[in-house]
Amino acid sequence: MRQTVDWFVKNFQRLLDWLRQKTIHKEIGLATLQALPFWIASLLTGLVAVAYEKLFSIFEHLGTLLYIQSPVLSFVYIPGFFLLSWWLVRQYAPTSRGSGIPQLMASIELANPRHDARVDKLLSLKIAAVKIISSLSLLLGHGAIGREGPTLQISASIFRFVNRMLPDFWPPISKRIMLVTGGASGLAAAFNTPLGGIVFVVEELTKTHITQFRTAVFASVIIAGMTAQSLLGPYLYLGFPKITPVGFSFVWVVLVTGAVSGLMGAYLAKLLLWLSDWKARHFTKLYQQIIFVLVLGVLFAALLSVMGPNAGGSGKELMNRLLFTDHKQVHWYEFPGRFLGPVLSYMSGGAGGIFATSLSAGAALGALIAEVLHITQANYNLVILISMVGYLTGVTRSPFTSAILVLEMTDRHSAIFYLLLGAAVAGLIGHAVDRKSFYEHLKEKFILETA
Template sequence: MPESEITSRYARALAWLDQHLLRQLYTEQVRRLILRSFPFWVASLLTGLMAVGYEKVFSWAEQVSFTWLQQLPPLAFVLTPLAFVGSWALVHFLAPASRGSGIPQVMAGIDLSSPAHYRRTGYLLGLRVAAVKIVSSVVLLLGGGVIGREGPTIQVAAAIFRAINKLQPAGWPRLSRQIALVTGGAAGLAAAFNTPLGGIVFVVEELTQIHLSRFRMAVFTAVIIAGLTAQQFLGSYLYLGYPRVTSPGGWFQVLAMMAAALCGLGGALFAKVLLGLSRYRKRFTTLPQRAGWVVCCGLVLACLAYAIGPAAVGTGKPLINTLLFQNNGHTPAYLFPARFVGMALSYSSGGAGGVFATSLSAGALLGDGLAQLFNIAVADRNLIILVSMVGFLTGVVRSPFTAAILVLEMTDRHSAIFQLLLGALLAQAVAALIDPHSLYEHLKHEFAREALDAPAPSRPTRTVPEVAADVEDAA
């Protein structure tokens, strides 16, 4: 359906709502506020539906990869490189900005939301990019990719909010384009993890430097609507359930903080590895060279998958659940380095896929390994595992409060909140010694330059609300 026809239908529906309901029930000030917020409510509803569908497809793809790897392990040497090439080809030929996590693209889009550059955000956050993002990540996961869906969900959510905000007809109130992308990012994270507070903190800490007063109502309502929509289909669930957490005093608390710091160091080193591989990939300039790199990444991961089995592939969420609820105390030490390599290969192949969930699983494995090293009883390991998850994620994304609040909401373990927060701050301090900037900060600048260098889209005549949005974005 042409965009003009979609806009026309949306405008007619909005006009009907205004004439038959809003003008009859509300004052002019409240009416304008509702009309201004209505696109965000629609986008939040669509984001929740998208997050549910994406989660279902992603879970199916992960289960399929486990099944074929268990039944016929040698298939890894065919299916894994094939999936890597398929995922990369979709990105390379259809939407280059759909590669990787998606969060740096949202950050770059927010930075480019000024009147001079806003039209460039379509390169990063167009609906075509969103569609390729989903398909590419699912293809990669079917072949055993070590990726997550949370970063991609955030990018797709921002694309939805951008598209809906553009539909606001001429003469109607419109919110800032920048706030639209910020709100989309918050709604995406909240719907992906079922963590509304995490979505709000993520916006404040990672996505924007705008003062909270400018977007608090939009973010709060978007998080609530997207989260409730997801819960209608998935139920009121916790991402990781209710693990039993004990907190012995004294030296145990010191050990837990040591684990957080070491995991923060591990996360920072992982980010440096990803950046190094990204720079290395740039030396491949021809299509055969790039395809060869992707095939090599797939073959190395195939070797790991064949040797280790399903534990070496996928999001890592089943591993976290095993460590928290069915820990036998003998998790193999090689799992952490194997998944570390798998994460790096999957991300660096050029396909779509995030590092949020995989970073949490890497932290869980590293924390359990440290607990084994110090002979901590299995019954007391969960606190160290949770703190380590926070530490590793903080080392990668450099958002300590977001990491702590996410793990808190995923497990509902409020008794551990102080350890989680302190562990996050220690991990942040240690990670800053490796690199003062996060992985996302580095990649954000790369995507911003890429968007500015891309062919400029045609510039149609601007409408009154677009001029008003330009004024607000420039403020």
């Protein structure tokens, strides 16, 4: 009897071990199958982001050279490139215009089987291709645009394409999580800021609890970022600006800088929204739209002739000059140029972001604030970084993302509390100007446009 019981117990234990092993293997297999599309899409995002960054730098440099060599002819070729950029968008992918972040936000909100056709109007490989070509055309006209917002729409399009290519037998994957992860990977690859990508997801892209997508986001951000770093090297977007320690007495400077930069960023967003609505009401016919774009091109050429070539491009050279040289003072017209340049470029209707241009405008404004407040030159960099954070917060209404992005771009951890304080003040000021962010307003318009 005892032998029978021992045999039964022994074999029952073997059965439990066998079932446990099968269950674990099945779970591991299922988890691997579900994760594989994210890994593939992240790798592709990293490769495309690097290629786009290289093209963007080349065309931005070409646009600068064209203007420097023939400023008079810029009144001819800049309107031409603006018109080409607008025409590409209008003819082949109307929703590829502008930044790309509102389109991603709208797609995430529409991410369910009933609205697949509507999401297709916002994210696709065709839209991504038009986005790239249109933005490069604007750069040849020395347009004041960035590549970071477009990179998010491009990366989300890649993630959506990979998701749609999965066979029927594949374990189901949430379309919303796929798009959210695509946005995080795009931002991480564009700025080399993995933490910024994660924070942006939590703060801006989704109201879903992070536990539902944290593994996918973390893994995808790591893969996309490592892919970009393996090709570009372990770079910082802005390097290591020197920061001098300051005391509590400097807080008033942080508060003033955050308030002023946040106010200007918020009013940039208000101006862009107002002009977009005005354009939509008064320029409905094709010939009117063509004339409007050509006039914008002429105005932009005039802006460059008055305020200099720094009013065009992404503004990264201006940020590098202010942060890494002793030439930290700016002329009175440099901030107005960095403010108006993105307005004229964005209103052309071509593809191009306002993320990087907001940072460069904030840098120019920060240098002005430091000069007006008679800040010692040793503390200029801190004021400039706070203004960059505040201006971007005013536009995007994402204070934590703005602070973490600038922190990761510069690796200045000693300034984190000042950056966060400046971002918080800018966020409050921006909220007083408009309860909704620039991206939220445009997201709602894209949702209606795809209906």
